[in-house]
Amino acid sequence: MSSRSLRLRGFKDYLPQEMFLRRHIVETLQEVFESYGFEPLATPALERETVLLGYGEEASKQIYRFEDPDGVRVGLRYDLTVPLCRFVLSHPDLVLPFRRYQVQSVWRYDKPDPGRFREFLQFDIDTVGAASVAADGETIAAMAEALRRLKVPFRIRFSNRKILNGLIRYAGIATELAHSVFRVIDKLERIGLERVLKQLGEGYVDDSGARIEGLQLEAAQIEKIEHFLSLGGGKREKVLSALAELLNGIAEAEEGIEELREVSAVLSALDVEGEEAAVDPTIARGLDYYTGVVYEAQVVGGERFGSVMGGGRYDG
Amino acid sequence: MSSRSLRLRGFKDYLPQEMFLRRHIVETLQEVFESYGFEPLATPALERETVLLGYGEEASKQIYRFEDPDGVRVGLRYDLTVPLCRFVLSHPDLVLPFRRYQVQSVWRYDKPDPGRFREFLQFDIDTVGAASVAADGETIAAMAEALRRLKVPFRIRFSNRKILNGLIRYAGIATELAHSVFRVIDKLERIGLERVLKQLGEGYVDDSGARIEGLQLEAAQIEKIEHFLSLGGGKREKVLSALAELLNGIAEAEEGIEELREVSAVLSALDVEGEEAAVDPTIARGLDYYTGVVYEAQVVGGERFGSVMGGGRYDG
Incomplete structure (x- = not known):
């Protein structure tokens, strides 16, 4: 095996220059979203397969799934929305409305492309619970402010x-x-x-x-x-x-x-x-999670990369 | 399945208060280590199994391993040292000496215990290449300064x-x-x-x-x-x-x-x-990686949790 092929196809090392850029982006988003009252959350990389299969058939094909040494079927998270739902169900004592942002890697077994990797960072903003929809307006405004500060053309x-x-x-x-x-x-x-x-x-x-x-x-x-x-x-x-x-x-x-x-x-x-x-x-x-207002941001000129930020309201 | 058991055994959700504390720690370490000339690096969560098996037999039992949809045997990283070695081999054009720090999750299939999880954050500092060993002294001094700033008793x-x-x-x-x-x-x-x-x-x-x-x-x-x-x-x-x-x-x-x-x-x-x-x-x-100076830090009173920071010199 040549030394270059030691790294798995579709995965990427982040060198210092990229890390500094990524940190600048993450810190800007954290700062803006916290000023709007969102709080950070992190969930495990691995979830039970039964939890992850809520994505539907097409997504399921892209989930890295396997049996862990305990014999439990598990998978790497495919996005940050299903883990949020699982988190809410696992914490019945959670005070609602719960407004959280989450910045973590997700994994998708996808056709690798330049600029499209099988592991990438997602940034999600969501409101769980029965707050007024005015909160959704504030979330969208926070997304707009964050993207303005990052100086990317967005929609x-x-x-x-x-x-x-x-x-x-x-x-x-x-x-x-x-x-x-x-x-x-x-x-x-x-x-x-x-x-x-x-x-x-x-x-x-x-x-x-x-x-x-x-x-x-x-x-x-x-x-x-x-x-x-x-x-x-x-x-x-x-x-x-x-x-x-x-x-x-x-x-x-x-x-x-x-x-x-x-x-x-x-x-x-x-x-x-x-x-x-x-x-x-x-x-x-x-398709199966949100019950109210939904939103997503795209970079103008980069629509083919999909949304760069998104979220919505889930009233359980 | 009860809602509480939805989360996998041995894994943990990090609620906002814990996230703020974790960020304070990570930011302090970043700041100190960058002031000493270390640069951030991130590597993929998944590596080829052949790369990960370099840990030896005992560790191999604790690695989450499986076959990906391409039929390639892969595993979740067990620490940040082997991925660093793989990174160096994958980047033959890297300018040495390379001084990097890395803050990422690692996964170990271990007996879960209170305070011991199967996914946890590691912070690693390493020097790759032929710089003077004075650099190792600076690294240890940086570790000491970081731990002093965090106000934990350390050794x-x-x-x-x-x-x-x-x-x-x-x-x-x-x-x-x-x-x-x-x-x-x-x-x-x-x-x-x-x-x-x-x-x-x-x-x-x-x-x-x-x-x-x-x-x-x-x-x-x-x-x-x-x-x-x-x-x-x-x-x-x-x-x-x-x-x-x-x-x-x-x-x-x-x-x-x-x-x-x-x-x-x-x-x-x-x-x-x-x-x-x-x-x-x-x-x-x-046991198999370092060739020169090695170091690790423990929290006094928390020795049973193992080292909280560590690194060493690898001269290829």
Whole structure:
């Protein structure tokens, strides 16, 4: 074995210069988030496999899983959201609302790419419990301030899981199909509108010649989803009004929109305008966990790397 | 499964108060070590199993090992020393001497105990390459300053691997037995002198009734080792003079003692006296890696937790 191949493929050593940069980023984020009342948390690298399998089938394939010497099936954490849920369940005496940030490595068995590694640092911000949604506005404002201080061009998108649930009602889709529909919508940025619509219907053949199965929704249902998907991108008030009009009469969606109006008002009061933080009803962020407001930040020009920061509200 | 048992046995969540304390410790150590010219490094959590098996048989049993989805045998790092060796081999263009510190988690499949976890943070300081041994004196002084600033009562012990090699010559022990002898000596603090001497000879029966095999050394050889083991504990100059007398004429040992005299002079110049940093010829620290000066720090009253900081010189 040559000395260069001693290191595992897809993994990386961080040399001093990179470590100083990484520390600068981490310290900036810590400082800003703590000034907004978030507290640090760390959870173990290893969790029970039963806990980690909550991610769904696709993610499960990317989890480093094995049997430990006790004969317990375990895995390396895939993100910081599922460990947070496990943490909350393991600490029934936790005082809610619990606002935490977490900066730790996660592991994903993924195709290694330049700039894409199998171990990388995640920074997560979440609120657990029943605080006012104004807190979500403050979180998004803190994310904006942190990214401003780091001098990276960024764009935050936020939404509310209640709106996606409302869409299912609006389009008359069977509840058992909801998650599959969300999973397809979640791919919008990656695969584009045309393929999303095809996958909602009859499916398509991708570039590698593989057949992607469709969900076989009716044309009228797909049309309603298409309309919904077209609503993002403008001023926050405009998007929210359009959503309110579209999902008029669906109680859960109306509640979600009302919460987003409150978030938007907090953002405006804290001088975070639409160019920095926009309503995007298509984002889902971890399909099974969040119950309310969700948000994620991207670096402008670096969208292909996915979100650099994200979080949301979980009301247990 | 009850919600409390969701977390894996032997692992721990770090709540905000513990995180603030941990950060204070890490930041203090970073600041002191950087002021002494050490630079931060981070290596992957996963390494090839072939790399990790360099720890020897006993440690190998405690390594979390498995086959990754590529079919490669991998494991979670057991300490930060072997990853450093792998790092140096993977970066043949590295400018030497390389002085690095590393603060990362390590994983050991160990009997969980209160205060003893299967994942814990290690802080390691090492010098790789051919710098003067004065650098080792500075490192020990930096460790002393860091621990003083943290206001914990501490004791640093240091030695030189060349002295242990000299002992093998002095006692007339076959080279192929050297590592087994070091392994037994390394247990001195844990099992006590009497059992060490028995294990060097005919072996003994431990508290659980298990038979511990002895190395079957001759009585005269064991007597020489016993004398050697009795030399630590006094003033640095006194210990070094006694070692010089005992190992007189063994070139490698004389070289090691001379290096320790230089280290001791640097320590005295930096106001680190014998109560803080003592010569202890019995410490080995990672039996297969270090080639020169080695050192480790313990918290006074917390010796059973092992060393809280350690390092040494590796001249490739």
